Amino acid sequence: MAGSDFLSLRQNERELKRTAHILNIVAKFGMRSVVERIRIGEKLHLKVGWQQKENIEKTTEKARLRMLLEELATTFVKFGQILSTREDLVGQELADELAKLQDSMRPFPSQQARHEIEAQLGKSIKEVFSSFDDNPIASASIAQVHRAMLKNGKAVVVKVQRPGIEETIREDTQIMHYLATMLDKYVPEMKHWNPKLLVDEFERSIMKELDFQREAKSAIRMRDNFSGEKGVYIPMVYEHISTSRVLVMEEARGTRLSDVIRSNLGKYDKTLIARRGADAFFKMVLEDGFYHADPHPGNILVMKGNVVCFLDFGRVGSVDKELAMSMLRLVTFAVDNDPRGLVMQLSRMGLIDDGVDVEAFTEDMADLLDTYYSRKLEEVQMGHLLRGLFSVTDKYGVRSPRAFTELSRALFILEGVGMALNPKFNAFAEFRPYASRAAALAYSPKRLETIIRDNILDVEYMVKTFPGTLRKIMNKLESGEMKVELVHTNLASLAEDLDRMSNKLSLAMVLAAMVVGSSIVIGTSPTLGRVGFAISFVLGLWLAVKILLYRPND
Ligand SMILES: Nc1ncnc2c1ncn2[C@@H]1O[C@H](COP(=O)(O)OP(=O)(O)O)[C@@H](O)[C@H]1O
Ligand SMILES: [Mg+2]
Incomplete structure (x- = not known):
């Protein structure tokens, strides 16, 4: 074997x-x-x-x-x-x-759920809860969720892992x-x-995902980030009665977003809900650098007053400022229909390897952007656009970094939710205020240092692409394919210049001959010599002035 x-x-x-x-x-x-x-x-x-x-x-x-x-x-x-x-x-x-x-x-028996909770908390159900609902409200592959009430009367939900799931x-x-x-x-x-x-x-x-303690920490961090926001709610976690397999949270009372989407009742302001959801998401990404990576309708509730409640922090993503700015720049270049800028930005992000044919890559990007550019911005989906960009990079064997694809995916999901709520929903519109705030931040003195660093990256881009370009030139030279074309732009004036130059040169030679001649004759015929020197002096002086005061267009 x-x-x-x-x-x-x-x-x-x-x-x-x-x-x-x-x-x-x-x-x-x-x-x-x-x-x-x-x-x-x-x-x-x-x-x-x-x-x-x-x-x-x-x-x-x-x-x-x-x-x-x-x-x-x-x-x-x-x-x-x-x-x-x-x-x-x-x-x-x-x-x-x-x-x-x-x-x-299929749900597992509530008896097992109770047993698991007791084993995890080291206390009986009766000690912790005043009531416990045996019918789960949700049941998935890792866990199921039961409603319960704490001794102090607070309504909670208990997310408990399937026995033996690990x-x-x-x-x-x-x-x-x-x-x-x-x-x-x-x-x-x-x-x-x-x-x-x-x-x-x-x-x-x-x-x-199996570690509920991690999920609890994420929920707490998110709740903290949104503590000042009125339109968004994140349920509180009861940390002291949560473990790595049991998560107890405040029960959020509301309607599942999937039901809100289907509902025709005038009860919900779907446009407002979509806007709040998108705003929250952009805040997570661009301000907090910590986002819900799975914002599908099953993980969102709508509470009274159209308040959007995010649930399920099993999958979260983090974005550092650098990544957020890179994403922002990509979107900006894309919106400006600037494929060269886009490719430069991808290169700054370290995505363009030496082997990549930058010209062909840029052309493909230009084609992609053209398909979007003919449409109005209101018709372009941001998540779609970013995914499109990454599919072009894929084609060139450039593996997009995980952080980007995860973020694009989350944005894509969220955009789908937004459009299901309001067919006119457009992420760009929601994105604008965050983008300008983030851009303002980009040019504040604090960010200067980064800008300097970025410019160094521009140089790096040149250095990266230059050897490739040079190699191509060398290959062409070697194979004899290289032709040099000279286009004369002002040959007439060159001829004039040459003319003038040669005049001055011959004058200088005559002058030199006269000086030498005068020196020879001065011994035998002093008068002739002196006249020769005098003429040389005047000519020399004129020539010197002409040379010193020379202007090109003379
Ligand atoms: N705090 C809560 N308040 C009200 N309902 C909740 C709460 N947490 C979860 N639920 C309900 O339980 C379902 C499953 O919870 P979730 O955390 O999304 O689990 P999973 O990781 O299995 O998707 C949710 O879709 C929601 O209906
Ligand atoms: Mg879920």
């Missing part, structure tokens, strides 16, 4: 069973050949059934993958969902397909690591997906 293939799989009964189950489902979705090629069945002595779903060939590969993950549930649904936010890794099309994954699961996820990720290694080895056409990297990245994200 090839040892290294099995290092990552402990091969206990449970894991083998789960692996066989996974392979069965993979085959079911018409990927039998993949299972056969990684020869995993024989290696692990697994019996794999080859039952294929009817008509499965008719669906696209991407849709099949999404359905497969849905059927595998739990960890795999999370895997798909997390990857749907990582366009930088999976590309736009697959990301969009994976975004359709629904994360709702072990399940650990086990599944272990199997995923193993499968990724095998795919990498035996299915070369999968290489461009980089399955091992996908699983690594997934593991990192899911472990973060």
